[in-house]
Amino acid sequence: MGTGADTARPVLGLAAGEPVPLVPGRSCAGCTLCCKLLRIPELDKPQGKWCSHCDPKRGCKTYETRPQSCREFFCGYLTSHNLSDIWAPIKSRILLMGVEGGLSAVVDRDRPDAWRVSPYYEQIKAWSRQGMDEGWFVIVRIDRRTIAVLPDRDVDLGEMEQGEGIEVGWYPTDGGMAYEARKVARE
Numbered sequence: 001m002g003t004g005a006d007t008a009r010p011v012l013g014l015a016a017g018e019p020v021p022l023v024p025g026r027s028c029a030g031c032t033l034c035c036k037l038l039r040i041p042e043l044d045k046p047q048g049k050w051c052s053h054c055d056p057k058r059g060c061k062t063y064e065t066r067p068q069s070c071r072e073f074f075c076g077y078l079t080s081h082n083l084s085d086i087w088a089p090i091k092s093r094i095l096l097m098g099v100e101g102g103l104s105a106v107v108d109r110d111r112p113d114a115w116r117v118s119p120y121y122e123q124i125k126a127w128s129r130q131g132m133d134e135g136w137f138v139i140v141r142i143d144r145r146t147i148a149v150l151p152d153r154d155v156d157l158g159e160m161e162q163g164e165g166i167e168v169g170w171y172p173t174d175g176g177m178a179y180e181a182r183k184v185a186r187e
């Protein structure tokens with residue numbers, strides 16, 4: 001199982017790269033976390049650094065002319081009925097999004113252990129087990145650092161470069177299933 005093109009399927013109601021309706025009653029009000037955590041290619045903005053157009057307390061200062069990738073992005077909290085209010089990024093400091101191959105939990109570099117605390121870690125681990133059954137996987141990203149969350153352990157893959165993907169596999173052992181994850185060059 002890898003990050004191949006056939007894996008861009010909805011996970012937890014999150015469709016990678018496809019617009020989905022917002023959950024009624026949820027909005028970005030008070031939150032600007034994606035303006036810090038995500039790479040914005042049109043602005044040459046890297047992951048983990050505040051966008052120069054963002055006022056973290058008030059929002060986008062260039063909202064009417066923001067880039068297309070900003071217009072099209074809605075995080076998992078806004079789009080998935082499967083996520084409870086604890087997953088509001090402003091509280092959790094974790095931004096969930098569907099990606100090719102599965103689910104990405106993008107974590108605020110200033111709270112890099114936010115995903116390891118309860119109840120987030122237990123839920124992320126449960127998604128990992130569910131994903132292995134259904135054919136998708138879970139990664140945690142802290143800027144470019146990427147951690148594959150497997151049912152039996154977490155594999156720190158280090159910093160991912162453009163053009164690299166992740167391959168996750170499993171095999172039976174005498175003690176049950178074993179899992180592995182590694183970086184691969186995309187074709």
Ligand code: SF4
Nearest residue numbers: 028031032034075089
């Ligand atoms: S992280 Fe989600 S809730 Fe927060 S501003 Fe971005 S899209 Fe809105």
Ligand code: SF4
Nearest residue numbers: 035051053054060070
């Ligand atoms: S342009 Fe606006 S919406 Fe886009 S990342 Fe910057 S502050 Fe956020």
